Amino acid sequence: MKKVLVISNMYPSASHPSYGIFVKNQVEALKRAGIEVDIAVNDNPAVGKKNVITKYAKWAKHALSLGKKGKNDYTVTHAHYVFPSGMLSLALKKMFRIPYIVTAHGGDIERMAKKSERIRKWTASILQQAEHVIAVGPVLAEQIERDFQVPATKISILSMGVNRTIFHQADKATVRQELQVAEDVFTFLFVGNVIEQKGVEELLHAYRQVRANTDRATQLIIVGSRRDTAFIERIQPLVDEHVRFEDPVKQPQLAKWFQAADSFVLPSHLEGFGLVALEALACGTPVIASQVGGLVSLLGDGAGKLVPAKNSDALREEMLRALHTPRAAYVNEQAVNKALTLHDEVTITNHVIALYESASKGGERP
Structure with a gap:
């Protein structure tokens, strides 16, 4: 294999360490596996029409320049997010005959493709002209096949995988001391962007009711970006001294x-896969999540607890159950181990490399 060009509209930086971190994780895993990788990525999460036009123009220019220079060197390009990243892979295929695969992460199909008929048509074209499509979960794969007429033989279901050298169990008391988390307080955790679609408002409502229905000391820690200032203002009345916010790390x-x-909670309205839930499992933390998208296949066999999305009452009841049930009785360790084995980063990386080889030969599934 020659080189691979990874194209992504999300990628982390020193200022924004969690922005598209899963793409960087896969890039680093590919490099560890011996693959030479170039990247053409956007690491600027700034919003607003002017910012978006400026940053995307710079990113597109860089991607097309790399493609032109490396047209004889790249085995394949790999786009993360169908639109807009896939547009650049499609352009490089048309201009320089470089084959490509594209990974759909969920929001590109669930939200972006529904913004306008033009974007939907572009999305369909990107998916149909790719040598292969990766969907991070089975629900997403079915949607791509059904709504965009992509043959099932051209779709693989692969999560981004979890790096178990980073995400692993550790001594809780030691870690809590370092993070200044009280040892005797039951701690619920949320990790992700603090936005409406992640179910943070329902989580805060549910947590208030949990506190009203228990005598145990509890707290809720929310780790993630709080760039949506309008949403932060809206949920502020639900925040008290028992809710702690932390910046992305x-x-x-x-x-x-x-x-x-003690318990990780992911009450998303939609979720292509839900990698943070897998990372929580790898760290030995029980997971409560919405019954949506890839979370259903990840947790549905008993690796975690599923509740209806947008339902703070059901979420409250499951959080209370987690609070008052001993861990040994609450967690299905066999199901957790099965999920971790299936979604191990090394296993996923080997599958991706096989797809690169396949794409260079016409896209038939290996």
């Missing part, structure tokens, strides 16, 4: 938050 530090928690 790099993965080794994030693992410590998982290790310190």
